[in-house]
Amino acid sequence: MLEIPKLGFGTYGRTGPDGIAALECALATGYRHLDTAQSYHTESEVGTALRNSGLPREAVWVTTKIDMANYGPGLLIPSLQASIDRMELVPDLALIHWPAPNGNLALAVYLDQIAEAKSQGLTREIGVSNFPIALLTEAVGRLGKGQVLTNQFELNPLFRNETLARFCQAQGILVTCYQPIAKGRIAGNAVAAAIAARHGASAEQVALAWELAKGYVAIPTSGRAERIVANHAALHLTLTADDIAQLDALDQSPRSINPAWGPAWDI
Numbered sequence: 001m002l003e004i005p006k007l008g009f010g011t012y013g014r015t016g017p018d019g020i021a022a023l024e025c026a027l028a029t030g031y032r033h034l035d036t037a038q039s040y041h042t043e044s045e046v047g048t049a050l051r052n053s054g055l056p057r058e059a060v061w062v063t064t065k066i067d068m069a070n071y072g073p074g075l076l077i078p079s080l081q082a083s084i085d086r087m088e089l090v091p092d093l094a095l096i097h098w099p100a101p102n103g104n105l106a107l108a109v110y111l112d113q114i115a116e117a118k119s120q121g122l123t124r125e126i127g128v129s130n131f132p133i134a135l136l137t138e139a140v141g142r143l144g145k146g147q148v149l150t151n152q153f154e155l156n157p158l159f160r161n162e163t164l165a166r167f168c169q170a171q172g173i174l175v176t177c178y179q180p181i182a183k184g185r186i187a188g189n190a191v192a193a194a195i196a197a198r199h200g201a202s203a204e205q206v207a208l209a210w211e212l213a214k215g216y217v218a219i220p221t222s223g224r225a226e227r228i229v230a231n232h233a234a235l236h237l238t239l240t241a242d243d244i245a246q247l248d249a250l251d252q253s254p255r256s257i258n259p260a261w262g263p264a265w266d267i
């Protein structure tokens, strides 16, 4: 069975024919992990690109996420079945995309449904996204140790989210970084740019190499072939301990994704 590849390809915004072309480019480049979600409207693009690539289904890790409109009693499993129908494949991983808005639904209501979906074979693994420590602790208590494969949340050198990342790693829960290149803002950081220049690399590659060095999963996206290829080459960039220490000491930016209905964050 394929383990989750540490460098994946995000699919937010990769809709329609251009989206399929970007996904095909990612697969041809060597990405073997695609990150979609019900709310991105890219599930059918993921399935189409994977089939067009000619790669065997089992060569590529596919993650989808359950939209919060589908958390109510009896809704989650049919919604995941609809995702399977759109992708024409069973995902490797299904995530709870966000804790229920304003905590308006008990965790058990939707966690029990995603656990049931796994036992019915509608996904190989399950996990969560945007879960702070308190809710993650509750989720592990409900689902059992070893059941939550990953927590996907905002993390990059400009927003290291260290308290949550350390907690996940101590619990054996994989950290998946979204916005891993800070949507391109990393290039404006002088320290990251200087490290990049020393390695003959880009600041985006430095951010990705830093995440991979920490054992995190990173899922950058781009609609441009040259960036898709360049981001993937971060797999071949090895940072020094001093580079990593410098990135670990960068001033932190505010959280970028922070909806009013979101959970109480750790920082």
Ligand SMILES: NC(=O)c1ccc[n+]([C@@H]2O[C@H](COP(=O)([O-])OP(=O)(O)OC[C@H]3O[C@@H](n4cnc5c(N)ncnc54)[C@H](OP(=O)(O)O)[C@@H]3O)[C@@H](O)[C@H]2O)c1
Residues within 6 Å of the ligand: 009, 010, 011, 012, 013, 035, 036, 097, 129, 130, 152, 153, 177, 178, 179, 180, 181, 182, 183, 184, 202, 204, 219, 220, 221, 222, 223, 224, 227, 228, 230, 231, 257
């Ligand atoms: N779980 C969640 O709640 C959640 C939230 C946000 C994102 N995600 C996932 O995480 C993935 C990545 O996050 P993201 O898309 O928000 O941010 P990101 O990957 O950090 O940044 C993507 C942006 O950076 C640009 N870019 C990509 N490579 C570049 C490069 N080498 N140089 C300069 N600019 C570059 C892209 O523009 P161009 O297309 O023009 O290259 C795009 O606008 C998403 O696609 C999605 O799968 C999950």
